[in-house]
Structures are given as C-alpha cells and as structure tokens.
Amino acid sequence: MKKILIAIDYDQxxxxxxxxxxxxxxxxxxxxxxxxxxxxxxLYYTSYNTTPLAPIINVDELKDVAQNFLDKTKLNLGDESIQTLVKEGDTSVRILESAKTIKADVIVMGTHSRQWLENILIGSVAESVLKDSTLPLYIIPTKKEAE
Structure with missing residues (x-):
C-alpha cells in the first residue's frame, strides 16, 4: 500500500x-x-450562527476554514509531505472520488457513535462509503467511552 486517504470532519x-x-x-x-x-x-451556517439575520457564510469562506483545519491537523502530525484536499458535495461520493483521483490504496475514516434511529434517518457516511467502495477501509471507532 503506497497511498492512504484520511477523511476527517470537524468532530472532536x-x-x-x-x-x-x-x-x-x-x-x-x-x-x-x-x-x-x-x-x-x-449546516455550517446553522452550527455557527445563532442570529437568523446573520449573513450566510459563502462556500469560499468555508473552504478556507476547512483548509486551515487540515493544515493544523497536518502540523499536529508533524509531516510536511502530507497532502490536503478540500472538496464540496455529498460526503461519501467525494471521498470515493478523491480516493480514485489520488489512486489511494486504502481509505481511513471514523465512525461516530450515533444511535440506531439517527443512522436510519440520516444514514452513515462510513456505511455508504463501505457499500460503494472497491478499496479497503480502515474504520476508526470514535464512540465515547463510558465514564
């Protein structure tokens, strides 16, 4: 395996x-x-703005914020050779397209600890990628541990 795509969101x-x-x-x-x-x-707008009349953040601003997030993650990992990509669209589709574009050998992603009803209503990105991928997936469970 020569190339790994790590898909991350803003989850903690x-x-x-x-x-x-x-x-x-x-x-x-x-x-x-x-x-x-x-x-x-x-979703980004409603997450970050509480005032109904607040201006909508445009996609270019969101891309800049996402790029900064990836740059900080890259810095935390301590490897300048890491490449970064910001895409827009359906998450699972863009993950699969990006993996194909960079010729990834494996996709790494997390899976959130949602309740079964949430998964039925909104679906799971990890499940969708798994269903449609021809590549191996390395799924990191991110379920919160019981205190």
Missing amino acids: TAQKVAEKGFSLAKTMNAEVTLLHVISKPI
Whole structure:
C-alpha cells in the first residue's frame, strides 16, 4: 500500500482518526492525503450562527476554514509531505472520488457513535462509503467511552 486517504470532519474525534491513519501510513511507508468534505453549507451556517439575520457564510469562506483545519491537523502530525484536499458535495461520493483521483490504496475514516434511529434517518457516511467502495477501509471507532 503506497497511498492512504484520511477523511476527517470537524468532530472532536477527528484528530484521533488522523493520528490512527497516519500511524498506519508510517507503518507501511505510505503517502498520506487528508480530506475534508463540505457537504451542506447550510449546516455550517446553522452550527455557527445563532442570529437568523446573520449573513450566510459563502462556500469560499468555508473552504478556507476547512483548509486551515487540515493544515493544523497536518502540523499536529508533524509531516510536511502530507497532502490536503478540500472538496464540496455529498460526503461519501467525494471521498470515493478523491480516493480514485489520488489512486489511494486504502481509505481511513471514523465512525461516530450515533444511535440506531439517527443512522436510519440520516444514514452513515462510513456505511455508504463501505457499500460503494472497491478499496479497503480502515474504520476508526470514535464512540465515547463510558465514564
């Protein structure tokens, strides 16, 4: 395996996913690409703005924020050779397209600890990627441990 795509979101567990994927890559002496997909800009707007009249953040601003996030993650991993990608669209589709474009050998991603009803109603990106991928997936469980 020569190339690894690590797909991360803004969840608090993203750093764990990046670290586990990077560790796998180092073990195999593989190249790493970090990916963040902006799926629904309105979700970012509602997450960060509480005033109904606040201006909508445009997609270019979201891409800049995402790029900064990936750059910080890259810095935390301590490897300048890591590539970064910011894409927009359906998350699972963009993950699979990006993997194909960079000729990845494996996709690394986390899976959130959603309740079964949430998964039925909104689906799971990891499940969708798994269903449609021809590549191996390395899924990092990010379920919160019981206190």
